[in-house]
Amino acid sequence: MVSDIRERRHDAVRRLMRSGLLNDDAPLCGVIDLDTLRECASELQRTYRSPAPTLHAVAAKSVTLLPVLREFAELGLGCEVATAGELSLALRAGFAPEHIVFDSPAKTRSDLRRALELGVAVNADNFDELERIDALVREGASRSAVLGLRINPQTGAGEIGAMSTATRHSKFGVGLADDRERVVGAYLHRPWLNQLHVHSGSQGISLEHAAQGVRLVWELAEEINARAGERRVTHLDIGGGLPVNFADDRITPSFAEHREAIERAAPGVFSGRYALTTEFGRALTAKSGTLIGLVEYAKQTGGRRIAITHVGVQVATRTVFAPESWPLRVEVFDALGEPKSGDPAPHDIAGPACFAGDLIAQNRLLPPVEAGDAVAIPDTGGYYFSTHYSYNALPRPAVYTVGTESDGSRRWRIARRQQRVDDIVADAGLHADADAVGGLAHELAELSADVPREA
Numbered sequence: 001m002v003s004d005i006r007e008r009r010h011d012a013v014r015r016l017m018r019s020g021l022l023n024d025d026a027p028l029c030g031v032i033d034l035d036t037l038r039e040c041a042s043e044l045q046r047t048y049r050s051p052a053p054t055l056h057a058v059a060a061k062s063v064t065l066l067p068v069l070r071e072f073a074e075l076g077l078g079c080e081v082a083t084a085g086e087l088s089l090a091l092r093a094g095f096a097p098e099h100i101v102f103d104s105p106a107k108t109r110s111d112l113r114r115a116l117e118l119g120v121a122v123n124a125d126n127f128d129e130l131e132r133i134d135a136l137v138r139e140g141a142s143r144s145a146v147l148g149l150r151i152n153p154q155t156g157a158g159e160i161g162a163m164s165t166a167t168r169h170s171k172f173g174v175g176l177a178d179d180r181e182r183v184v185g186a187y188l189h190r191p192w193l194n195q196l197h198v199h200s201g202s203q204g205i206s207l208e209h210a211a212q213g214v215r216l217v218w219e220l221a222e223e224i225n226a227r228a229g230e231r232r233v234t235h236l237d238i239g240g241g242l243p244v245n246f247a248d249d250r251i252t253p254s255f256a257e258h259r260e261a262i263e264r265a266a267p268g269v270f271s272g273r274y275a276l277t278t279e280f281g282r283a284l285t286a287k288s289g290t291l292i293g294l295v296e297y298a299k300q301t302g303g304r305r306i307a308i309t310h311v312g313v314q315v316a317t318r319t320v321f322a323p324e325s326w327p328l329r330v331e332v333f334d335a336l337g338e339p340k341s342g343d344p345a346p347h348d349i350a351g352p353a354c355f356a357g358d359l360i361a362q363n364r365l366l367p368p369v370e371a372g373d374a375v376a377i378p379d380t381g382g383y384y385f386s387t388h389y390s391y392n393a394l395p396r397p398a399v400y401t402v403g404t405e406s407d408g409s410r411r412w413r414i415a416r417r418q419q420r421v422d423d424i425v426a427d428a429g430l431h432a433d434a435d436a437v438g439g440l441a442h443e444l445a446e447l448s449a450d451v452p453r454e455a
């Protein structure tokens with residue numbers, strides 16, 4: 001499997017470099033290998049079987065591309081969404097509302113109404129949000145069968161502070177140690193509240209650490225049910241957060257290891273007494289993606305070889321701003337897409353943006369990189385195509401998918417075209433007259449009017 005992933009990636013680079021699709025006007029693109037993506041999804045479905053109903057909801061934030069989300073829907077997965085926009089994407093991709101889970105710490109009243117009217121599962125983030133849902137349930141607006149509360153198990157930080165959702169002061173959910181009794185009360189008073197949600201993520205969290213959060217929430221479910229004298233909590237949503245190996249092509253840790261860690265910590269989770277939801281993002285998507293960018297210039301500065309490429313902060317935001325937390329591999333290919341050889345030398349692989357820190361890799365040992373070559377950045381299928389950074393008006397790159405068809409052929413499709421320069425100019429305010437921005441003439445006049453100061 002490791003060699004398959006590498007071989008398919010190299011084949012994709014070879015074909016792209018010979019196709020002319022990478023050129024002056026489109027010097028960067030992404031490719032998603034659907035075979036790798038399908039293998040990851042089927043490993044999850046195989047290893048996470050439970051006697052109770054299980055919904056594997058891919059985290060939409062990891063890959064906001066409709067054709068890729070559609071692929072997950074066709075594979076039988078659900079979808080986790082965190083904004084109104086992601087909810088619309090999930091519906092357009094073909095996920096049934098009851099296979100969608102809505103998490104967010106900032107749902108507005110209209111977000112909640114829309115989700116409940118659709119019948120989407122919702123995990124409330126806090127007690128105030130539960131009260132908003134109370135009002136909608138009283139009104140009869142809810143068609144949702146699964147409604148939960150997100151618990152912060154407060155088990156501590158992982159290796160990446162900005163990604164740690166289970167710290168004592170995390171912005172997500174209700175702190176278990178802070179408010180356990182209030183949480184139990186919330187369930188005892190609300191017959192419609194039937195799910196507990198936890199997500200200890202993301203990347204940089206050990207399997208044992210994540211399993212500890214699941215154990216605490218499972219124990220809480222048992223306590224609520226014992227005190228209610230009936231099965232009030234029937235669903236556990238154990239989130240995502242399985243870390244990805246960015247060092248080579250091995251898919252490790254595996255979903256099976258993740259499940260084993262939970263079974264050791266909280267065997268009752270898979271007893272069949274709870275319907276389960278998972279919300280993996282990166283582990284389902286990262287390994288399938290590659291960024292491929294042309295090398296525009298190669299030069300030497302201060303004794304260091306520097307390759308100026310078209311892969312930079314616009315697509316690899318986290319790597320550029322936090323390189324220690326998000327290191328990426330770099331592979332070098334010649335103009336015909338053949339892997340380059342030659343004595344490795346230290347290189348900086350720079351992106352196109354106008355700031356010195358726009359570097360994908362620093363002091364990296366690579367075969368000599370020259371103008372006209374291409375660099376391929378593996379493991380970028382998760383979050384790299386959904387966190388575009390529009391500094392310097394750099395366009396969102398095209399993303400292609402390639403996958404094996406039933407007749408054995410490998411078929412290429414476009415998942416997203418490159419953002420057009422005209423779209424960038426329009427978004428920058430080209431049409432910012434009142435009519436084009438949605439009839440705001442009245443509001444703008446109000447804003448401009450004299451307002452008498454209070455005495």
Ligand SMILES: Cc1ncc(COP(=O)(O)O)c(C=O)c1O
Pocket residue numbers: 059062080103199201202203239240241242279280281282283
């Ligand atoms: C609530 C929730 N679920 C799932 C995910 C997906 O996490 P990962 O991509 O690490 O699996 C996230 C990521 O931020 C999240 O916030």
